[in-house]
Amino acid sequence: MVHMSSLPDFKLETYLAQWEFSARHHMTASDAESLSVRELLALGGDAAFESLLDLRLSYTESYGAPELRAAIAKTYDTCAADDVLCFAGAEEGLYCFYHALLGPHDHAIVITPDYQSAETVPLALCAVSGVALDPRENWTLHLDQVAAAIRPNTRALYINFPHNPTGKILERDRFEELIELCRRHGIWLFSDEVYRLIERDPHKRLRQAVDAYERGVSLNVLSKAFGLPGLRIGWIACRDRALLERMVRVKHYLSICNSGPSERLALVALQHSEYVLTRTRTIARDGYEKVTGFLAGFPDLFEAYTPDGGVVMFPRYKGAEGVEAFCQRMVEEGGVVLLPSSIYVSALSPTPLDRFRIGYGRRNVDQGLNAMRELILRRRI
Ligand SMILES: Cc1ncc(COP(=O)(O)O)c(C=O)c1O
Structure with missing residues (x-):
């Protein structure tokens, strides 16, 4: 710790x-x-092109454009547009989630190895324990080790499947058991799903945390599977509106709102996913x-x-x-x-x-x- x-x-x-x-x-x-922008706009046709050219470069809504949030919500089984908060990439989402949830008396668990901010951001806020994937067993996660790391004040567990850098996807039965473990202890499951949809075997695809668990928080972005990191459009889907509201208050100190042109292009990408x-x-x-x-x-x-x-x-x-x-x-x-x-x-x-x-x-x-x-x-x- x-x-x-x-x-x-x-x-x-x-x-x-x-x-x-x-x-x-x-x-x-x-x-x-x-x-390229050209390739993306070609997918949307004249309407997408014209709407981009006519867009006024004003501030946008902090939660993200309503149409974009609605399109993102459709990628989940249980979410409405109001359950989605957009960010400048997944990176900003990571930062806002941890800052919205964690204080000095809390504890978080992070699965390692990890994308560095997944552990350094919570470490700047509270006590954090790591549980390592096991390279001797095809990078699986041992749930008894997660259970052993839980404390009375554990508030969040960060996971990332498909995993950076190993490409591991947790076995489905273990994923369901992990949710049960979180449920028993009231822990928020912060699930970094940025590599989802590029499973090599689609049968291994996991449910999205927000659909699988009432305290599941799904983090995603257009940077990876959609090949659009330059848009800097990411989001969090979460069914607790009060928690989303705390996150947007953190966002007000960072990007404030997304880039309007990026939102338009993101919508085209989602419409042609x-x-x-x-x-x-x-x-x-x-x-x-x-x-x-x-x-x-x-x-x-x-x-x-x-x-x-x-x-x-x-x-x-x-x-x-x-x-x-x-x-x-x-x-x-x-x-x-x-x-x-x-x-x-x-x-x-x-x-x-x-x-x-x-x-x-x-x-x-x-x-x-x-x-x-x-x-x-x-x-x-
Ligand atoms: C696991 C993971 N989470 C989050 C991010 C951040 O994504 P973005 O660059 O779109 O903000 C990355 C980027 O590499 C990542 O690998």
Whole structure:
């Protein structure tokens, strides 16, 4: 258990800011191949184009445009537009949820490894315990460990399936048991569902927390499966309107409201979700075959496993130099950005130190893998 009083440097975002736009091959992207404004507007036809051009660039409603909230609500079984609050990306949603719910006398549990703000934001507010996914058992979550971490003042449990960086989706029966555990203790289940809808096997798709549990809070965004991170449109769906209202009061200190043009484009994407999602899944399927084929070609260096969903995985690097030096060599000598284990080290629970995150959701996979192959073979000659 750790308690921190301020936010540390966001290692992952700092690392990506250093390399993402300067290196030649971004091979660790957690978003899918993005769409251009032109491609998106083509889906909506003349009406979408005209409505974007006529939009006045004023402030927008803090909760999000009513039409957009209604379209988002339709992606849930139990939500109305009023149960949805939009944010500037999922990141702002994470920040607002924790600040709305947690105070110094509370306790939260976070499943690790994690997207860093999932643990550092609550750590700045209250006591936090980590429960690690188990790499020896296909990254599953042991519910007895979650139960053991619960205290009388535990208010929130953060989960993220499909999981960044492993691609794990919790087994369905365990997910239902986890909900029961939260229900018994009155814990809010904060479910980061940003990689949902890119399950490799759709039968593994989990119910959304807000539909499955009265204290379920579903976090989502158009950045990942929809390939639209530049819109910065995320949201939280929650059936407790008072909690949503507390979150919007936090949002008033951050973005205040969403960007109007982004809201219009987000609506077009949601209205054509089948097209956009099929496109992402096709690219990810192809990328996955290539990345796993590449890893299998060097059995002395890599040990892979089968991720359930999302567009990234977290294979083991077995080379003598260690994964940190490997990733450094890849980016400095070959312009290939990967994320080494150190970026995913949690302050809460142990994280394997011999892993790296590699992505397969973008169309640049061939070039990135070729550059990696060349660097590896060069060392062997
Ligand atoms: C698990 C997880 N949650 C939240 C976010 C934040 O999403 P966004 O960049 O759309 O704000 C990310 C981004 O990578 C993520 O991986």
